[in-house]
Amino acid sequence: MQALKGLKVVEFAAFAAGPVVGKHLADYGATVVHLESRVRPDGFRTHYPPYKDNIHGLNRSGLFALCNSQKMAINLNLKKAPAATDLAKKIVAWADVVIENFSPGTMGRLGLGYETLKQVKPDLIMLSSSNLGQYGPHAEHAGFGSQLSSLSGFTNLTGYPDGPPQILYGPYIDYIAVAYGVAAIIAALDYKKRTGKGQQIDLAQYESGLQFVAPLLLDYKINGKVAMRNANRDPHAAPHGAYPCKGEDSWCVISVFSDAEWQALCRELGNPAWANEFRFASHEARKTNEDELDRRIAEWTSPLAAHEIVEKLQRAGVRSHVVQTMKDIYDDPQLRHRGQWIELEHPEIGKMHYQRPPYILSKSPAGPERRDPLLGEHNQYFYQDILGLSAPEYEKLIKEGVID
Amino acid sequence: MNAPQEKTAAPLAPYRVLDLTDELGFLCGKMLGDLGADVIKVERPGGDPARALGPFYRGERHPEKSLYWFAFNNNKRGITLNLERPQGRHIFSGLVAGADFVIESFYPGYLDRLGMGYATMNQINPRLVVTSITPFGQTGPYSKFKASDIEIMAASGCMSLTGDPGRPPLRITFPQSYHWTGAYAAMGTLIAHWQRVQTGAGQQVDVSAQACMLWAFSHAHTFWDLNRHLEKRAGSFMTGRSITGAKMRVFWSCRDGYLNFIIYGGEAGRRTNQALVEWMDSKGMAPEFLKQKEWRAFNIAEVTQEEIDRMEEPIARFFETVTKKKFFQEVIKREMLGYPVATVEEIFQDPQLYARDFWRDLEHPELGTSITYPGGFAKLSESACGVWRRAPLIGEHNKEIYCDEMGMTKEEVRKLKSEGVI
Numbered sequence: 001m002q003a004l005k006g007l008k009v010v011e012f013a014a015f016a017a018g019p020v021v022g023k024h025l026a027d028y029g030a031t032v033v034h035l036e037s038r039v040r041p042d043g044f045r046t047h048y049p050p051y052k053d054n055i056h057g058l059n060r061s062g063l064f065a066l067c068n069s070q071k072m073a074i075n076l077n078l079k080k081a082p083a084a085t086d087l088a089k090k091i092v093a094w095a096d097v098v099i100e101n102f103s104p105g106t107m108g109r110l111g112l113g114y115e116t117l118k119q120v121k122p123d124l125i126m127l128s129s130s131n132l133g134q135y136g137p138h139a140e141h142a143g144f145g146s147q148l149s150s151l152s153g154f155t156n157l158t159g160y161p162d163g164p165p166q167i168l169y170g171p172y173i174d175y176i177a178v179a180y181g182v183a184a185i186i187a188a189l190d191y192k193k194r195t196g197k198g199q200q201i202d203l204a205q206y207e208s209g210l211q212f213v214a215p216l217l218l219d220y221k222i223n224g225k226v227a228m229r230n231a232n233r234d235p236h237a238a239p240h241g242a243y244p245c246k247g248e249d250s251w252c253v254i255s256v257f258s259d260a261e262w263q264a265l266c267r268e269l270g271n272p273a274w275a276n277e278f279r280f281a282s283h284e285a286r287k288t289n290e291d292e293l294d295r296r297i298a299e300w301t302s303p304l305a306a307h308e309i310v311e312k313l314q315r316a317g318v319r320s321h322v323v324q325t326m327k328d329i330y331d332d333p334q335l336r337h338r339g340q341w342i343e344l345e346h347p348e349i350g351k352m353h354y355q356r357p358p359y360i361l362s363k364s365p366a367g368p369e370r371r372d373p374l375l376g377e378h379n380q381y382f383y384q385d386i387l388g389l390s391a392p393e394y395e396k397l398i399k400e401g402v403i404d
Numbered sequence: 405m406n407a408p409q410e411k412t413a414a415p416l417a418p419y420r421v422l423d424l425t426d427e428l429g430f431l432c433g434k435m436l437g438d439l440g441a442d443v444i445k446v447e448r449p450g451g452d453p454a455r456a457l458g459p460f461y462r463g464e465r466h467p468e469k470s471l472y473w474f475a476f477n478n479n480k481r482g483i484t485l486n487l488e489r490p491q492g493r494h495i496f497s498g499l500v501a502g503a504d505f506v507i508e509s510f511y512p513g514y515l516d517r518l519g520m521g522y523a524t525m526n527q528i529n530p531r532l533v534v535t536s537i538t539p540f541g542q543t544g545p546y547s548k549f550k551a552s553d554i555e556i557m558a559a560s561g562c563m564s565l566t567g568d569p570g571r572p573p574l575r576i577t578f579p580q581s582y583h584w585t586g587a588y589a590a591m592g593t594l595i596a597h598w599q600r601v602q603t604g605a606g607q608q609v610d611v612s613a614q615a616c617m618l619w620a621f622s623h624a625h626t627f628w629d630l631n632r633h634l635e636k637r638a639g640s641f642m643t644g645r646s647i648t649g650a651k652m653r654v655f656w657s658c659r660d661g662y663l664n665f666i667i668y669g670g671e672a673g674r675r676t677n678q679a680l681v682e683w684m685d686s687k688g689m690a691p692e693f694l695k696q697k698e699w700r701a702f703n704i705a706e707v708t709q710e711e712i713d714r715m716e717e718p719i720a721r722f723f724e725t726v727t728k729k730k731f732f733q734e735v736i737k738r739e740m741l742g743y744p745v746a747t748v749e750e751i752f753q754d755p756q757l758y759a760r761d762f763w764r765d766l767e768h769p770e771l772g773t774s775i776t777y778p779g780g781f782a783k784l785s786e787s788a789c790g791v792w793r794r795a796p797l798i799g800e801h802n803k804e805i806y807c808d809e810m811g812m813t814k815e816e817v818r819k820l821k822s823e824g825v826i
Contacts, residue, residue, distance in 0.1 A: 170622025
């Protein structure tokens with residue numbers, strides 16, 4: 001049995017922060033409905049490459065596919081009040097959990113705020129995931145994770161001390177908030193099971209992200225220290241960095257945290273004379289002479305293949321790994337061993353590698369088993385077979401542009 | 405929100421967690437603690453080696469002054485226990501019998517060798533959810549590989565996307581993979597918990613740090629999967645937004661640092677571009693071609709590098725005249741997308757976080773002070789999510805747990821202490 005079988009979820013959500021919460025629930029068996037409309041499809045369908053063969057199309061986005069496997073997709077044009085509002089409430093009455101990531105205030109303006117939905121479904125659990133939170137002076141400021149990752153301090157910590165900040169690929173912070181969102185939903189389900197009460201979860205992606213830099217916030221508040229980016233350096237290790245290897249743009253990383261590891265590394269280097277010099281004899285000395293140390297290590301790694309270095313060093317008990325590319329991770333033997341990717345056929349994309357969860361549960365199989373849905377693919381099935389609309393009711397709502 | 409804020413009102417209040425993790429898994433137990441669970445940190449006698457991680461309170465290197473430890477172990481109680489001694493394992497078995505969750509991050513096979521692996525714990529307490537967190541997972545060709553943050557970042561592919569072309573790939577300077585792993589482990593742990601709520605049976609959750617990091621770079625790999633295009637590090641620029649291969653500047657130098665602004669498409673992007681041009685125009689800095697631009701027809705997915713470069717040039721000149729604070733005020737006022745590149749100092753100046761009562765002070769009596777922490781990660785309308793208790797001192801709750809709860813006498817505890825068991 002899948003861990004979340006029987007759980008019913010509807011997403012008034014687009015992009016990453018909402019839908020990926022639903023994706024993780026769906027991977028363990030929840031029934032998840034992704035709500036869009038032809039007027040307003042998910043932004044990942046409309047303007048986020050990659051599209052298969054670089055040809056734009058609503059059902060050709062790799063990003064949408066990644067975030068929405070296993071779900072049903074239905075159309076509902078929420079602007080068509082009151083019929084659309086009524087239908088939305090019917091869907092909410094069916095669901096256990098609502099996930100929404102509109103800008104704060106939007107659900108209320110659509111007549112679908114938590115207080116209203118609670119009338120329809122008193123024990124509803126509603127995750128409202130937003131940039132900065134549901135209330136506060138900046139609450140209604142909409143934004144994307146690619147930029148919120150800067151407000152929350154991450155990009156200031158990425159790059160060289162004398163250069164500009166560097167990007168973290170994609171909406172980094174959204175996927176942090178995703179983990180907090182899933183945890184909060186399940187905790188709320190447990191609370192509901194014990195007390196009968198549902199609740200709204202006001203999740204600010206900003207506040208989730210700040211948890212990941214907490215020690216640096218304390219360091220400022222207590223010691224007045226403002227943390228800055230320092231490339232690959234680490235106060236607790238030397239060497240600690242990425243080193244060039246044989247081949248085009250090929251790199252490995254090596255890190256040494258103790259004298260024992262340093263000695264093991266020196267043995268693998270063949271105990272060269274420089275490694276025995278006083279200026280590399282202790283952690284403090286290696287930190288002081290780290291530029292020179294990095295040059296020496298790079299001289300050793302340059303003519304060697306990255307994977308040979310890694311195998312050799314790992315055997316010697318020294319931490320090291322290949323800097324894997326976006327191609328390598330599909331072939332990585334460890335990820336393959338864990339069944340990280342599942343290849344499914346999609347009518348417009350063809351074969352696509354969908355992503356499975358990063359944790360394996362010993363008693364619950366994980367999905368996805370189904371590809372992501374085409375826009376509106378499950379309209380008839382969901383509205384008629386699951387929600388119980390009659391055929392004439394369904395046809396009428398289509399004609400009125402409500403289901404559109 | 406008016407929900408009760410005491411810990412007993414939090415959603416996971418009935419549950420007990422034994423947390424045997426090192427820094428790779430700290431956040432997992434902390435998240436369960438933020439949701440109200442009674443988390444007991446089980447340290448080796450003398451304390452967890454991660455207490456040596458900086459930064460430190462007033463810069464003083466001391467196992468009771470690690471801010472790293474403080475930040476990721478609040479909401480936990482703490483005991484010491486030596487699992488390598490038979491008596492230690494005997495006591496641990498007693499704790500396992502009364503626990504709902506065990507979280508551990510030992511090298512794969514370590515607990516099995518001690519006779520305390522999942523199979524044994526499951527025998528003692530079939531309802532137990534055991535979460536095992538390692539860099540690469542419990543089994544598989546790399547499961548025995550050792551890794552710190554930078555190896556996990558490299559193995560996941562994350563580093564290949566960060567840094568300047570022609571220079572080494574970069575990690576984020578402050579380790580991130582441990583927190584991704586802890587947070588995603590909490591997610592897997594609670595999914596397994598929900599199954600137990602239905603069936604009564606516990607299970608093991610095998611978490612791979614490498615796999616957790618795959619979400620940190622979103623969809624960069626799908627470019628390879630769909631189109632055999634390899635996304636790579638591009639410094640301060642964003643790639644992958646246009647099918648022409650055009651890249652957009654993300655970081656702009658301003659009067660006192662850097663801003664994050666991206667020429668986006670979609671409805672919000674068009675609104676932002678329009679608002680920026682109006683702002684530039686109010687300062688006499690908007691060139692005619694930008695003012696004439698038909699934003700509704702602007703398609704980011706098909707824009708060329710030439711068009712982007714032409715737009716970015718006057719924007720760069722304008723941002724040079726702006727401070728971070730002014731930019732933040734204007735993006736809020738004008739409803740534009742974009743944020744300053746904040747430092748930790750500026751995060752503490754943000755009125756939004758005060759309005760939401762985000763910062764929480766916890767007393768540290770032994771330091772004679774209180775310390776400000778990031779508060780709960782979410783606001784719950786019916787229950788609580790927060791921080792209630794500072795991180796434990798070494799063995800701080802030995803008496804509370806061993807004597808008051810497990811019924812040992814003070815004499816027994818003293819003896820176990822002298823024998824190096826606790």
